[in-house]
Amino acid sequence: MPTILIVDDESIFRRGLEHMLAELSPDWTVSGTARDGVEALERMEACLPDVVITDIRMPRMDGIQLQSIIKEQYPRVRCIVMSGYSDFAYARESLKMGAKDYLMKPPEWEELFGTLSKLKEEWLEESVRRQESAEGDREEKQVRLQLRQHILSSLVAGTVQEEELELLDRVGLSFPYPSWTCCVVHLDRDSVTAGRYSLADPSLFALFISQFVQELIPPRMRGEVFIAGDSKVVALLNHEAGEPEHEEVVRLAKRVCHQIRTLSSLTVTIGVGGAAGDLESAARSFAEAEMALLYRLVQGGDRVLAYEATAGHAGRKAELPGSDWRLLEEALLEGRTADAGAAARQWAGELVSRSADPGAIQQQVCKTVLHFYEAAVRRDCVQAWLGAKEVKQVLAELCSISSRTELTEAFGGILGRLAAVLSSRRADAAVHPVDGVLAYIREHYAEPITLSGAAEKVYLNPSYLSTLFKSRLGVSFIEYLTNLRVEEAKKRLLYSREKIASIAEASGFSNIRHFNRVFKSATGLTPLEFRKERRGEDPL
Incomplete structure (x- = not known):
């Protein structure tokens, strides 16, 4: 509903016009009154009127001066000027200022309502245009955000196209410094209780982490932070070249770990890649950060893992725990679900503890799953075990885990489900x-x-x-x-x-x-x- 501010130095006229509008024009609301132009300007922000009905002759600031200021500061506000003086000079000046009508005081009510009806139509049309414009702005902003996310994801994945790089300015991406370092921040799931994680939207954890990282980036760096999954956030940091600046990135990562742990009781592990000398090489820094993050399997979470520090750790191969393997295979093939799950977790736990090389751990886990996959194929129970998933998808999901707790739980769950399927098959057979x-x-x-x-x-x-x-x-x-x-x-x-x-x-x-x-x-x-x-x- 459009609103009106009434400005007149005669209180009786203000009250009379306000009462008349309330009684005879329910489409309009009087949002306020003022005694002169000065008081009207003081109340403009609070009243936010769509139309100002003002007298011409008033003390301190007359209607012509008020209209001039309103035109400059509030261009969307319409003015109707009234005066008891039938002086054409006032009418001409008011109309030049953009007044929608110049009415004699007291006005003919039919004439006033005719003017208000026209203004109501204009107000409705303007409201529709503003709404459409706002929706257009929102859509354009959303498109820019999506494009920005796509370009950042493509940069770290190494798949960005030349034409996409030409859109950096349009989406608000600016990299003024000559060096880039990529950090991957991963939520430690074992720091979140199962109930807390299931009750909340998992994406909210990543949103919280991304906002936290963005706020801690110092002014001397440019940082673009985006969400890469429910538990993963990527920070692409642009900074001056040199070892001191790269060390500052590691210190920033440590501050993020400390602050998140202190303020939220959550913990994160951060992989830090090496510095890249050009934007196209940011993908290498990202790959190094992901590689460093794998060492969470060996070193545990709630820490910063820099690629330079972890690159030399690989070497000692994992050994397959013989006795645990025998217990696992017997429990699984005999369909003892609980025993199979427990044995799988114990086997995976010993595997992790015996190796300093995440790659060797992943390789052995994948070999083990494939071994039992072959057994499931021979028993024609793959679909009952894996559902719509292919085994390569299961292996990819296992290889994406860099927490020893998550890996042992996921591995135990997979083999426990297979044991349950085999147990069900045996029960269905109903024979010795x-x-x-x-x-x-x-x-x-x-x-x-x-x-x-x-x-x-x-x-x-x-x-x-x-x-x-x-x-x-x-x-x-x-x-x-x-x-x-x-x-x-x-x-x-x-x-x-x-x-x-x-x-x-x-x-x-x-x-x-x-x-x-x-x-x-x-x-x-x-x-x-x-x-x-x-x-x-x-x-x-």
Whole structure:
């Protein structure tokens, strides 16, 4: 609703006009009154009127002077001038100042309301234009911010295009100094309670860190800070060249760590890359900062890790913990979910503690996941385990973790889920694992069968299956399989006219010499002798 400021040195006229507008023109609101031009100017900021209705002749400052100042300082405010003097000179001067109308005092109310109606239409049109302009400004600002983020991300990724560099000024990016250093600030997730992290929007943590870093950048540096993920913030610092300036970057990173820990109870780890001599080389500094950040796996969080200081640490290779590995594999393949998760966490923890090289740790973790991935493929349970993800995505997520706590938890969770899937498969089978193996042997005895292969079918460790099998049947897995094949060969020798070589192959024996030896050991006769004796005819 548009507003009006009434200016007149006669109080009776001010009150009368205010009352009349309130009664007869509900589209307008009187936001204030003033006795003269001086008082009107004092109240302009508080009233913020859209229209000023002013008398001409007033003490201290008349209506013409007031109108002149309003035109200069408040160009959007419309003026209606009233006077009891029918002097054309006043009307001409007022109209030259931009007055929307010059009315005799007291005005004809129809004439006044006609003027206000026109001003109302203009006010509405102007409001729409201002709103559209504001929305346009907001959209343009948003586009600039998005473009700015894209250019910064491309700079540190090394993918920025020449035409994008030409837009630096347009998006407000200025780098007056000859050297650049990239810092990557990573939230230590183990410094945030699970409840606090889940209840809050994770992106708010990164927003808090980015604002904090931006505020601590000293005036002698130019710093562009942007969010690269829920837990990661990148700071591209532009500064003078030289070792002292680069050391100042490291000191800045340490201040950030200290201040965030002191003021928020959160902790961060910051990787600092080496100094770059040109903007295109900022990607190298970023890659070095990311590499330095990997050493959080070895050295822990809540610290600054400079690339120069960490680059020489790699060398000692990780050794696979043998006993822990055996416990992990047995628990997982037997479907013991809790034991598998715990064993995986213990295995990963020992792996991290035994190596000073993050690359070796990541490599061993990936090898281990791929080992069990192959087992999941053989058991046809990859989708039940990983869902819509591909294994390479799982590996990439693991390699992006630079916290030993997060890595052990993530690794334990992945293998724990696989154990749960295997456990569910076994429960769905609803048969004793030995019965499942027997059914498998009877169906596939003619094919190459191993204890390990049979154990995979029932999700057991081979040694554990061997023990169960012997306990249940009184013979070993190999003995049972051999006896079954010999019995099948006997049937074929007695009830078919197949050649001995064909019978050997159909019964699951790899070659006829092996078949002859095993058959005679089991029956005391060669296959030919067995056929001749039992059938009473010459062998074919």
